[in-house]
Amino acid sequence: MxxxxxxxxxxxxxxxxxxEWWVAGSPFERIAGAILVQQTRWENVDRVLSALNNRNLMAPEAIVTLPLEELEEIVRPTGFYRNKAKSLKAVAEYFTANPIEGMADKPQQKLREELLGLRGIGNETADVILLYVAGKPSxxxxxxxxxxxxxxxxxxxxxxxxxxxxxxxxxxxxxxxxxxxxxxxxxxxxxxxxxxxxxxxxxxxxxxxxx
Structure with a gap:
């Protein structure tokens, strides 16, 4: 062995x-969490996720239409807030055009390459999304x-x-x-x-x- x-x-x-180690209200909440947790503590991420949920912003379409400056202020507690806000915008635009529910039907390697092409998504974040949202063994x-x-x-x-x-x-x-x-x-x-x-x-x- x-x-x-x-x-x-x-x-x-x-x-x-x-x-039940990672409880999330929706697949997009897990995606947002995976981006926001970079270089910060989960307690800070949880505050931002709660704020997004309380304002009914936990959806790709809602993030896309939200002014960037407003999103920056919401994600500020997680640090690197300007970069993270831009990353959330880019990811939201992708999932607005490519619904989250469709990820399961895409070949794993192709989906991984698409995710890695998005701003703010590196290997670890891509694999988190693949494993916990798309249900792919990565x-x-x-x-x-x-x-x-x-x-x-x-x-x-x-x-x-x-x-x-x-x-x-x-x-x-x-x-x-x-x-x-x-x-x-x-x-x-x-x-x-x-x-x-x-x-x-x-x-x-x-x-x-x-x-």
Whole structure:
């Protein structure tokens, strides 16, 4: 059994299914969240998402018609607000012309390339949208995943780590979502100086030393 599968089973045993780890009111709310969370804390994103919902702006068509300056003020709490407002506008324009419901019918690679062509969407954000909105099996490599891999002695750029996880796991949307949720939960709990010694990586390393 490879280390990635071992880690998955250890994290699953500790945290369980985590089926409700990312609650969103709509697919577009998840898309907006994926853009706004870049380089900020989720608490700040949650404030902005609530503001958008309270003003009935949580839809591509609503964002497209909203003046840019007004959108900038709404997203200001997430930082880099001018860039994020422009990114939300670009994404909203795309999904106005290409309804979110149609993503499931597009080939995964073609959809990924289209998303990467939009302002403000890089590899991680594209994979979040593919996995959590379009229902495509595309593993997300976020900061917690990179850190965890580094602690396990696994090095690589985004594409290399992305391929490593997809080659080492069943190609399944639920498994990818669950594993990503487990890594996020693990990172929140253990990726700090006080709790680092108790993390799952230490368990795997200890097992390897005994073999």
């Amino acid at each position: 490879n280390d990635l599968k071992t880690l998955y089973y250890i994290l699953s045993a500790e945290f369980g299914p985590l089926s 593993f997300v490599i976020d900061a917690y995943t990179k850190k965890l891999c580094g602690c396990m002695g696994i090095q690589g750029n985004y594409a290399e780590l992305h391929k490593l996880f997809e080659d080492g796991l069943p190609r399944d949307v639920w498994t990818y979502q669950h594993y990503h949720a487990l890594i996020v939960e693990h990172g929140k709990r253990y990726c700090n100086k006080k709790a680092c010694v108790n993390c799952a990586v230490k368990i795997i390393q200890a097992r390897s030393c005994r073999q």
